[in-house]
Amino acid sequence: MTTIKLHNSKTRKKEVFEPIDPQNVRMYVCGPTVYDRAHLGNARPVLVFDILYRLLRHVYGPDAVTYVRNFTDVDDKINARAARDNRSIRDITDETIAWYHDDMDALGAMRPNHEPRATEWIGAMVSMIEDLIAKGHAYEKEGHVLFRVRSYENYGALSGRSVDDMIAGARVEVAPFKEDPMDFVLWKPSDAQTPGWDSPWGYGRPGWHIECSAMSYELLGASFDIHGGGNDLQFPHHENEIAQSCCAHPEGGFANVWLHNEMLQVEGKKMSKSLGNFFTVRDLLDQGIPGEVVRLVMLGTHYGKPMDWTEKKRSEAEATLRNWRGLVAGVDAGAVDQELIDTLADDLNTAGAIARLYVLAKGDASVFKASAEFMGFLTDALGDWAKVDDVDLSALADKLAALRTAAMETKDFSAVDAIKNALMEAGVEVRMSKAGVELLPAAGFDAAKLEGL
Structure with a gap:
């Protein structure tokens, strides 16, 4: 069997991946907050973990892998958008989720096995919060429930910082209802204009961090194999998830392996609206840039390095894919190249796998086609853009x-x-x-x- 090695953010080293149960490999990835179109940076973790999902399915079998990616559909940004547009929150989130699916489908990303919406798991969050209070890890004050950070002695292990260092170096919300500046919200009150649910602490809504802990427990258990997301989530979101989950379920270890992808740049600069280089996936698609081209550009950089989107890369990727599609026209897919699999198995080396495709393009067309399709390229679903009609x-x-x-x-x-x-x-x-x-x-x-x- 192929040996997979992954760089574990928790241990800060590359390790052989050994699933808890090879018949039930489980992965959770933090998904989007659904209030607007997904920007190009949002697509990077989707594509990175899409490749990992494909690799796990190839090695362990498609029925042996469970992939969960959530939708955060209760958030102050969503509330603000609904108020601005005079629309219901559910209308906003339903529309945005449909946009997200359309855009990620256009990039050739497989959908996860489960895509839980936070609003559909409020009961599980309330139960987890009640349990944390009972165990002394959380407390209620002024309609808020907060997690008692210093009650979890390993807090900070993922990001490599002590609690005191975090207080000194971070912007910490100061509030009169906090016992400690680092304590974070599990539940907060809602007014009549804000979404809310009845709870033992009054009408309110969950904090951001608790949703992933509750949903991953319900769908994957107290211990599962892989947790992923962008490195901007490492602190505080992932740090808080670990603390909540390990305190609520000390019998489990939460996630064994943590994977974090680096951020995206545009022409060497951080993507931002102030620089005028901010765009959504839909912006690119509407400009006539095929999703398959976006996929090739983004997977051309290892997930652990910053990815720089440039016009030169886009142009070269489009030319490459047109050429490749010409090579496999009318060809049936054969077996996936093992060297390509082995390359990907070495910490998701997508750049190396694409380099291998260039080599395979010069050989057996059936092997090349199968290997490219495994990577999410040259599929029929993404191929209409490359058709050249009536040109001899x-x-x-x-x-x-x-x-x-x-x-x-x-x-x-x-x-x-x-x-x-x-x-x-x-x-x-x-x-x-x-x-x-x-x-x-x-x-x-x-x-x-x-x-x-």
């Missing part, structure tokens, strides 16, 4: 070859250069060698510009 590039290739042969005799290459430049202007990659002339649709291909050639 072979005839143009023959014409260019004939012109080149004549130019070799006359030493006048002006006609060759003219048609070559026109082809490149139309988005056609021109490959000329002793073997002949090959023309391939590339980035920005526009068949209309070929008229008259």
Whole structure:
């Protein structure tokens, strides 16, 4: 069996992955807060953990893997959006979840086995909070329930900081109902205009952190294999999840392996609205950039490194995928290349796996197609963008070859250069060698510009 190695944020080293139960491999990934379109950075963990999900299914069997990714559908940002637009919160969250599914589907991401909505698990959260209070790890004050951070001696182990260091170096919410500045909210009161549920502490709603602890316990148990998300969630969200869960269920260990992906940049700079380089996945799709192209660019960088989105990478990825689709047209998929699997198994080395695809593209087309599809490329579902209808590039290739042969005799290459430049202007990659002339649709291909050639 393939040996998978993953860099565990908890131990800060790469380790051999050994599931608790190989027949029941379990993974939880923090999902989006659903109040607006997913921006490009939101897509990175989706694609990273999509590859891990595919790898786990390949190694342990598709029925042996359970993948959970939540939707946070109770949040102050959602409340503000609903108030601004004069719409119901459920209307906002239903619409946003549908957008999210459409956009992530367009990137070729498989949907998880479970996508729990926080609002559908309030009872489980209330039960966990009651248990934490009973065990002395939480307390109620002024309609709030707070987790008593210093009651969990291992708090800070994931992020590698002590509680006192965190207080000194972080912005901590100071409130009169807190026993300690680091204590965080498990439950808070709601007014008549804010979503809420009845609870032993009054009408209110859960804090952010408790939802993932409650839902992961209900769907995966007190101990499960992998917990993932962006590295911006490591503190405080994931640190708080560990504390809550281990105190509520000391019989379990919560997540054995923690994986965190690095953040996204655009042309070497942090993506932000103030810099004018902020865009959503839908922005790219609406510009005509295929989701498959976005996928190739983003998986070209290891998850543990910052990913830089550039126009150059996008253009090269589109040209590559057009070429690859030409290579597998009419080809049936064979067996997935084992070297590619082994490369991915080494801490999700997606960049290395893509490099392997370039090698495979020069060999057995059936193996290449199967391996590319395993990575989420060259699938029928994502392929419409690459179809070139009613364009006979072979005839143009023959014409260019004939012109080149004549130019070799006359030493006048002006006609060759003219048609070559026109082809490149139309988005056609021109490959000329002793073997002949090959023309391939590339980035920005526009068949209309070929008229008259």
